[in-house]
Amino acid sequence: MGARSLTAGEKLPSIRALAKTMQVSPSTVVEAYDRLAAEGLIRSRPGSGFTVAGSLPPLALADVEPRLDREIDPFWVSRQSLDAAPEILKPGCGWLPADWLAHEPVRKAMRSLARADAAILADYGSTRGSPALRRILARQMVEEGIDAAPDQILLTGSGTQALDLLCRFLLQPGDTVLLDDPCYFNFQALLRAHRVNVVSVPYTASGPDVARFAEALATHRPRLYVTNSAIHNPTGASLSPQVAHKVLTLAAAHDLTIIEDDIFADFEIEPAARLAALDGLSRVIRIGSFSKTLSASVRCGFIAARPDWIEGLIDLQVATAFGGPSPIAAEIIAAVLSDGSYRKHIAALRTRLAKRRREAAAVLEAMGIRPWVEPRGGYYLWCRLPYGRDAADLAKTALRESVVLAPGNVFSVALSAPDLMRFNVAQMDSRAIEVLRRSL
Numbered sequence: 001m002g003a004r005s006l007t008a009g010e011k012l013p014s015i016r017a018l019a020k021t022m023q024v025s026p027s028t029v030v031e032a033y034d035r036l037a038a039e040g041l042i043r044s045r046p047g048s049g050f051t052v053a054g055s056l057p058p059l060a061l062a063d064v065e066p067r068l069d070r071e072i073d074p075f076w077v078s079r080q081s082l083d084a085a086p087e088i089l090k091p092g093c094g095w096l097p098a099d100w101l102a103h104e105p106v107r108k109a110m111r112s113l114a115r116a117d118a119a120i121l122a123d124y125g126s127t128r129g130s131p132a133l134r135r136i137l138a139r140q141m142v143e144e145g146i147d148a149a150p151d152q153i154l155l156t157g158s159g160t161q162a163l164d165l166l167c168r169f170l171l172q173p174g175d176t177v178l179l180d181d182p183c184y185f186n187f188q189a190l191l192r193a194h195r196v197n198v199v200s201v202p203y204t205a206s207g208p209d210v211a212r213f214a215e216a217l218a219t220h221r222p223r224l225y226v227t228n229s230a231i232h233n234p235t236g237a238s239l240s241p242q243v244a245h246k247v248l249t250l251a252a253a254h255d256l257t258i259i260e261d262d263i264f265a266d267f268e269i270e271p272a273a274r275l276a277a278l279d280g281l282s283r284v285i286r287i288g289s290f291s292k293t294l295s296a297s298v299r300c301g302f303i304a305a306r307p308d309w310i311e312g313l314i315d316l317q318v319a320t321a322f323g324g325p326s327p328i329a330a331e332i333i334a335a336v337l338s339d340g341s342y343r344k345h346i347a348a349l350r351t352r353l354a355k356r357r358r359e360a361a362a363v364l365e366a367m368g369i370r371p372w373v374e375p376r377g378g379y380y381l382w383c384r385l386p387y388g389r390d391a392a393d394l395a396k397t398a399l400r401e402s403v404v405l406a407p408g409n410v411f412s413v414a415l416s417a418p419d420l421m422r423f424n425v426a427q428m429d430s431r432a433i434e435v436l437r438r439s440l
Contacts, residue, residue, distance in 0.1 A: 012042060012050040072392045072407060074185040074192075080404045089432040092395070092406030094233070095296055096379065096426050100352070102336065102345040106295055109335035113328060120327045127314045129155025129302075129324035133334040137302055141286075144265075145277035148304045152281065154313050157325045159263050159289035159301040160186065163226070166259055166285060166303065167194045169316055170224055178222040180208055182382075182411035182420070184233040184261070187226050200413035203235060205373045207243030210250075217254040224257050230272050231264035234411050234422035235382040236375030238272035248279055258284045266293050266346050267353065267377040281306055290333055293346060300329045353379050353426065360425035363433055367440060372420070379426045384419055389440065391421045397439040403432050 012018070015033065019026045033050055036042040042050050081093035113120065128134065134150040141148045156162040171177070173195035179187055181200035191198050199220045202209045208227070216222065225247075229239040251258055260275045265288065276286040281304060289301035303313060317324065324330070336342050360381060361371050368386030375381070385391055391407035398405050406424075408417030 006052045008052055010052045012052065014049055072395065072410060074188040074410055076395075076410050077185060077404065077406045078189070080399065084404060085402075088402045088404060089427065089429065089435070090404045091424050091427045091432045091436075092404045092422065093424055093427060095292060095424075096349075100349065100426055101293075101295060102341060105336045105339065105341040105345070106298060106332060108339075108341075109332040112335060113331055116331065120331055123327065124322060125155075125324035125327045125330065127318055127324055128153075128310075129300075130327065130330035130334055133300070133330045133337070134302075136334060136337050137304075141304060144271060144274060146274065146281065146286065146304065148281060148286075152304055152307055152310055154303045154305075154310050154317070155324045155330060156301040156303060156317065157321060158299045159261065159287055159291060160190070161321075162287040162289070162301040162303045163187075163190060163259065163261065165313055165316055165320070166287070167191065167196075167224075168320070169309070169313055170257060171196055175224070176220045176222040178213075178216055178220070178225040178256075179413055180227055180232070181414050182234055182408065182417055183226075183413070184228065185410045188413060191226075198413055202416075203232065203237065204243075205235075205237045206240035207237070208247065210243060210246045213247060214250050217250055217256060221254070222256060224259065225251070226259045226261065227275075228261050228264065229274055230262055230268050231375055231378040231380070233264065234380055234406070235373060236371075236378060236380045237373050238268075238376050239275070241273040244273040244275055244278055248275060248284075251283055256283070260284055260286050262286055262288045263292055264378050267350060267379075269350055269377055272376065276304065285309070293349070294333065294336060294342070298329045298332050300325045300333050350377060353377065356425045356428075357381065360423065360428050363428075364423065367437055369421075369440075379424050381423045381425055383421055383423060385421060386440070388419050390418055392418070394421070394439050398435055401435045401439070403435045403439075405436075 013021065015026050015029045019029045022029070033042065033044070037044055041053055043053050044050050077092050081090050084090055131150065133155060134153045137153050138148050138150045156165060167190065171194055174197065176197040176199055177191055179198055179200045180203040182203060183200070188198060199216055199222060201212045201216050229244070231238065250256070258275055265271070276284045286304040287301065289299070291299060305313070356379070357375065364371070364381065364383055369383045372382045372384060385394065392409060395405040395407040406422040408420030409415045411417060411422065
């Protein structure tokens with residue numbers, strides 16, 4: 001039917017006749033017909049058997065291939081990476097390969113869930129999310145110098161949903177938000193959806209340019225600053241204590257709220273300065289998730305903030321999502337974090353990534369592609385291309401050979417990174433490197 005070998009309205013063989021022809025059991029035919037009916041390819045009419053459905057959507061190969069003609073904007077890398085077929089290589093994407101993640105602890109937790117109370121498998125999540133997971137997160141934050149009680153932590157459907165909730169809570173259309181330049185491209189995309197003005201400040205190897213930061217606060221009076229402190233995305237840089245102190249001093253003087261996205265924190269061997277720890281969750285809000293380290297399929301994020309803001313965010317999450325994240329996802333993550341396997345997994349990841357970063361940096365430098373900074377951890381290398389080569393053109397060229405790259409200007413509000421590119425070292429295999437070499 002998908003190949004158009006049968007026409008709309010054509011009658012299909014009966015279950016008994018097809019079972020005899022195919023030499024299979026009638027139950028096998030019933031299951032096959034049920035699946036085809038669920039996909040809308042056939043229709044079942046009582047007393048009349050099965051017929052081919054009409055109005056089949058046209059077969060469009062363009063829908064399953066990379067979109068070469070798409071404008072390179074903050075959505076470009078996300079759309080190309082998320083929709084990529086399995087054979088497409090993604091050194092521009094923002095996650096680890098599936099075989100780098102801890103599948104066995106997740107499977108073990110899922111097997112335990114099969115025996116869990118029916119409420120966990122069927123009910124809505126509570127308004128704050130799993131108490132067990134919030135206690136674990138609170139203990140982890142204490143180890144990092146952040147004094148957050150479990151009631152100061154709100155679980156969300158993902159890290160992105162955490163940021164979206166905070167934007168709904170703190171911003172009005174027309175407000176101004178400060179971003180790093182470069183910054184994670186989905187910060188830009190999400191803020192665009194909230195209809196706010198975005199101003200950017202150049203990011204250095206030790207944090208935002210403090211002089212430009214102060215100038216932006218005085219000139220634009222932003223309500224919010226969104227940043228990564230640990231293993232900054234895309235640069236891989238880390239915030240220094242000196243810059244952190246100056247940023248917090250300026251924020252206090254200008255009544256600025258800061259959202260610190262700490263999603264890459266667990267990749268650090270030696271933790272960098274944290275705005276949330278230095279501030280004590282007064283005007284800094286910490287968000288995070290486990291999509292990068294554990295599973296992007298079992299999604300759960302969190303917000304750590306002052307208690308009165310958490311109360312307001314709870315109401316907002318009920319209004320927009322009717323409760324906290326999936327109890328199943330929260331229970332799986334809590335089980336993995338509490339049995340010791342997560343720490344071992346992270347330790348192994350850090351070692352493996354350190355080796356891969358060194359290898360990738362050497363390969364890239366041999367092509368004249370030089371890392372902007374040596375990261376303290378993680379899987380990104382922010383690199384300058386040789387000869388002023390345009391990264392957007394290079395990305396489009398590589399995409400024709402089924403390789404998704406991340407050109408610099410998708411990360412830059414000011415479009416100040418035309419010859420820079422972010423590479424995910426964990427996603428760079430020999431074929432991706434060869435395509436990159438040819439594209440250059």
